[in-house]
Amino acid sequence: MTPRESDEDGLRGRVALVTGGAGAGIGSAIVERLRCAGASLVVTDISAKRVEALRSRLGDLAVEHLCEPMDVRDEDAVVSLFGRVRDEFGRLDILVNSAGFNKPASLADMDLATWHAVLDTNVTSAFLHIREAWPLLRERGGAIVNLSSVAAWSGTGLGEAHYAAAKAGVLGLTRAAAAEGAPHGIRVNAVAPGLIWNEHLGRAVPPPFLAAYRAMSLMGQGQPEDVADVVHFLCTDASRHVTADTITVAGGHLARH
Numbered sequence: 001m002t003p004r005e006s007d008e009d010g011l012r013g014r015v016a017l018v019t020g021g022a023g024a025g026i027g028s029a030i031v032e033r034l035r036c037a038g039a040s041l042v043v044t045d046i047s048a049k050r051v052e053a054l055r056s057r058l059g060d061l062a063v064e065h066l067c068e069p070m071d072v073r074d075e076d077a078v079v080s081l082f083g084r085v086r087d088e089f090g091r092l093d094i095l096v097n098s099a100g101f102n103k104p105a106s107l108a109d110m111d112l113a114t115w116h117a118v119l120d121t122n123v124t125s126a127f128l129h130i131r132e133a134w135p136l137l138r139e140r141g142g143a144i145v146n147l148s149s150v151a152a153w154s155g156t157g158l159g160e161a162h163y164a165a166a167k168a169g170v171l172g173l174t175r176a177a178a179a180e181g182a183p184h185g186i187r188v189n190a191v192a193p194g195l196i197w198n199e200h201l202g203r204a205v206p207p208p209f210l211a212a213y214r215a216m217s218l219m220g221q222g223q224p225e226d227v228a229d230v231v232h233f234l235c236t237d238a239s240r241h242v243t244a245d246t247i248t249v250a251g252g253h254l255a256r257h
């Protein structure tokens with residue numbers, strides 16, 4: 001479901017940064033949701049082609065924006081990005097750590113490079129972005145939303161030990177950052193999706209698992225917009241007393257786990 005332009009609820013005048021926001025799944029749905037809520041946007045993604053397409057779309061829509069191709073694991077690039085945010089916008093109100101990566105492998109076959117690639121993209125990148133966003137967010141308070149996964153609890157059993165560890169790490173990082181952020185008016189929450197449509201789903205997840213998951217979830221597979229609406233809530237003042245928390249968007253998956 002496409003958000004309506006009239007959904008301008010609370011984010012006009014605010015600046016939001018979304019990582020991994022130029023793809024076709026949850027990240028780009030979050031960008032679209034925050035755009036419809038009136039936010040100015042900073043969006044990064046590793047795909048230069050997709051970043052270029054988003055830049056031109058936001059330009060056509062006259063949205064104040066900065067779209068940069070970059071790797072969320074690159075510390076220098078992250079430091080430089082936040083320098084540009086300060087120079088070009090002078091403020092930051094919202095950080096959404098959505099970029100993610102998974103490459104299933106059984107534990108016995110998992111090489112260390114794959115382990116690091118998954119941990120670095122899913123959790124170390126969130127740490128780097130939070131650290132660099134901190135001075136900007138501390139100036140007037142703000143909201144951070146980190147994308148975790150139900151894999152943090154279920155482990156999935158699909159050769160995703162690295163992914164499950166990373167997404168469980170995101171939950172610990174979220175709570176620790178919330179404790180440090182509260183005195184400065186910085187709220188930090190996580191969203192843990194279940195199985196949500198994305199363009200790689202058919203390739204990444206074996207069909208028998210997809211069928212089993214759909215049967216296990218009380219409401220079946222979700223859409224990126226289902227997650228984006230919850231992220232949007234956590235970014236607005238409607239969630240002003242919510243911090244250190246995790247909202248699962250999994251159609252009731254955990255009820256049967």
Ligand SMILES: NC(=O)c1ccc[n+]([C@@H]2O[C@H](COP(=O)([O-])OP(=O)(O)OC[C@H]3O[C@@H](n4cnc5c(N)ncnc54)[C@H](O)[C@@H]3O)[C@@H](O)[C@H]2O)c1
Nearest residue numbers: 020023024025026027046071072098099100149195196198
């Ligand atoms: N789709 C699901 O079923 C599901 C379930 C649970 C959690 N999640 C999490 O939600 C988030 C979004 O997932 P999605 O499946 O909708 O994918 P998505 O379509 O939003 O794609 C992820 C984006 O991250 C970008 N990216 C990957 N590695 C990067 C890097 N090193 N630097 C910068 N950008 C990078 C990709 O180019 C892509 O655009 C991820 O953190 C994912 O782990 C997804």
